[in-house]
Amino acid sequence: MDRYKPLIDDWNAFKEQADNHPLQGIRRNPLKSKDDFEEKLGQKFDYEKSSWNENVHRVSTETPGKSMLHWRGEYYVQEESAALPVTIMDPQPGEKVLDMCAAPGGKATQMAARMNNEGLVVANDESAQRMKSLHANVYRTGSKIVSASNYDGRNIPEDEKFDRILVDAPCSGEGDRYYRNFEAADKGESVGLSRLQQDLMKKAEKLVKEGGVIVYSTCTITPTENEKVVSKVIEETDLELEKIETDAEHVRGVSSFEDEEFGAKMSKTVRVYPHHLNSGVIYVAKFKK
Ligand SMILES: C[S@@+](CC[C@H](N)C(=O)[O-])C[C@H]1O[C@@H](n2cnc3c(N)ncnc32)[C@H](O)[C@@H]1O
Known part of the structure; x- marks a missing residue:
């Protein structure tokens, strides 16, 4: 490099x-989630919102794909x-x-x-x-x-x-x-x-x-x-x-x-x-x- x-x-x-593992990113899917999305996300993970895209959140988990919210399509795991x-x-x-x-x-x-x-x-x-x-x-x-x-x-x-x-x-x-x-x-x-x-x-x-x-x-x-x-x-x-x-x-x-x-x-x-x-x-x- x-x-x-x-x-x-x-x-x-x-x-x-590059040497440290970043927080994982998820993108809220408005086609499947409702206004209570952040409340439900907060019950599952600590998260912070992206400063430039209201649908993107950084979550404190190595495995954001393992959650009901993900399986139901309320978010997509995306950096x-x-x-x-x-x-x-x-x-x-x-x-x-x-x-x-x-x-x-x-x-x-x-x-x-x-x-x-x-x-x-x-x-x-x-x-x-x-x-x-x-x-x-x-x-x-x-x-x-x-x-x-x-x-x-x-x-x-x-x-x-x-x-x-x-x-x-x-x-x-x-x-x-x-x-x-x-x-x-x-x-x-x-x-x-x-x-x-x-x-x-x-x-x-x-x-x-x-x-x-x-x-x-x-x-x-x-x-x-x-x-x-x-x-x-x-x-x-x-x-x-x-x-x-x-x-x-x-x-x-x-x-x-x-x-x-x-x-x-x-x-x-x-x-x-x-x-x-x-x-x-x-x-x-x-x-x-
Ligand atoms: C960076 S990945 C795409 C990621 C995708 N846009 C996403 O956001 O999930 C690049 C993709 O190009 C595909 N690819 C490679 N050569 C291609 C070609 N000649 N024509 C179309 N797709 C090709 C690969 O199979 C791979 O899925």
Whole structure:
């Protein structure tokens, strides 16, 4: 991870947070919970509310999935940082949206809740195995506007156009405690993923309506899978990069790293590190067609 020191705003805080287990995050599901949600949550766990998203709570348990409130779909176990891409995407009731890499459904169910179950969410994922969890989560959370599809995102048919698309891309997961525990990825792995990520974004451009929004996100630190992808998308498509404004603590995307230049526009994108929200890494960029 030391190669990323120049990218991190507070290296000591980053290391300390990465080495310690953060509080678990849960996202309230308004489709299944009522006004007494916090009272019921408080009877089960100590919790604190996120400062930037009223539905996100930090809970003091290692096993938030083991509770009746969870089984009944009143909340979804989701790290605080993972709730940011859909907040930025801001899907509206009645819209038709695509979640291109959707399993196990954390963000697709968040979209359905934000849309008050009005409209359509197409939740696509290449992995048939991971789609099983998505189906279970969609059912548990009562996300009845979610339809599932099982394409390689690069092959999704182009006969339907969407108001908004999320590309929560397959990535090396350097900022995911459970997947890689903050170990840096091999450079070759990141270069291969970067090509796939660029291809998924080029496909998203073809699937979004004129004036529509595309949000790109990863949970990794390397600029190869973040700013490099975004700079290629700007260069090779008609998509416009939009500046993200958010109350969630963050730093801005970087204009260069090692011997690569990505350009000043990268300051429109955001990086969230573990010490910002007491959770995993997230990188987010927003485009308009
Ligand atoms: C970061 S995870 C998605 C997490 C999900 N958005 C959520 O919030 O629960 C990335 C997903 O991309 C899927 N994936 C990998 N390659 C893909 C491809 N070519 N097309 C579509 N999905 C792909 C993986 O199976 C994985 O489920």
